[in-house]
Amino acid sequence: MEQPAPSPTPAAAESQYFSLNPPPANLSNHLTLARAFIERHASEGRRVALVTSGGTTVPLEEQTVRFIDNFSAGTRGATSAEYFLQQGYAVIYLHRQFSLLPYSRHYSHDKRSFLDFMAEDPATGTVVVDEEHQAKMLRVLRQYADVKRANTLLILSFVNITDYLWELREVAKLMRPLGANALFYLAAAVSDFFVPKDRMVEHKIQSAEEFSSSASNGGAASSKPPPAARTQGKSLIIDLEPVPKFLKQLVDGWAPEAMIVSFKLETDPAMLVRKAVYALHRYHHHLVIGNLLSTRKWEVVFVSAEDDDEDDLRGDAKSTAEKWIRVPRSRRARSASGIESLVGKAAG
Ligand code: PAZ
Known part of the structure; x- marks a missing residue:
């Protein structure tokens, strides 16, 4: 009887994947920007967070007419990026093209048109922000202006799963010299299957x-x-074929000293903690944040090794702590900021 082929080592799977699936055309341009950004913030002693956000597409044709996609709008990533910036991090925001962006998210994907935030000043005949939105927009604009002045936000985009993996791997390698001053916050919804x-x-x-x-x-x-x-x-x-699991490579090969926070999404409450614990142990990340599709804006569960001793976490940690964070019903407003501020503070 024919024996099934042995599964390749992680290093072999990585080399096979990246040699078969070519990089995005704009990768070298993105890396030039990322290198300069990382070097500058490293020289100023600033911590750098790579925040990934949004869904990854799975193209079905080379000249892509059709693709498989997922639900993620990038709310978690865009909102959390603002909190990291507030905490003094420089942020590389690696997001799905046209998904939510930090700061502009407050207006871009609203049910209202952006024109609904505007009004005409009859005295001057110029466009102004509508009275009702003045206070909030001024606050957001000031935060955005501060970030632009300090040059602490670099925005890079991807569309499909292969672009995402190339960008993640190459930017992670650039962040390696930052050691423990690098943080990965992996909120993108990454496809498990691809062509x-x-x-x-x-x-x-x-x-x-x-x-x-x-x-x-x-x-x-x-x-x-x-x-x-x-x-x-x-x-x-x-x-479809399975996307090789590269999350462990992030720890072992690409950025071994960095702090790694990853997310786990499930729809079945009975699976969530079990799968998050499994991911924590399998990938050796520092924290896995679990969330359910239906309640992700209001509650998350933090799964980490109980003992924060490094060896315990990197080794065969048996005990795992979980901590649920829930935004009270009364604060479950339209925006998802409640949970993000808690997540931001915990990671800060
Ligand atoms: O983008 P969004 O705010 O609508 O959703 C965020 C999320 C659920 C995609 C994120 O919190 C997450 O769980 N990301 C990892 C998904 C996964 O690959 O399991």
């Missing part, structure tokens, strides 16, 4: 089998492995 480059069809997937000839997608004699997406009759069959 590897060599199994991606080039052109738009056709909805009818008679049009989905292999000729338009590399030719029948192509040496490529079978495409991950194909039509069968009127159905679309998609065969």
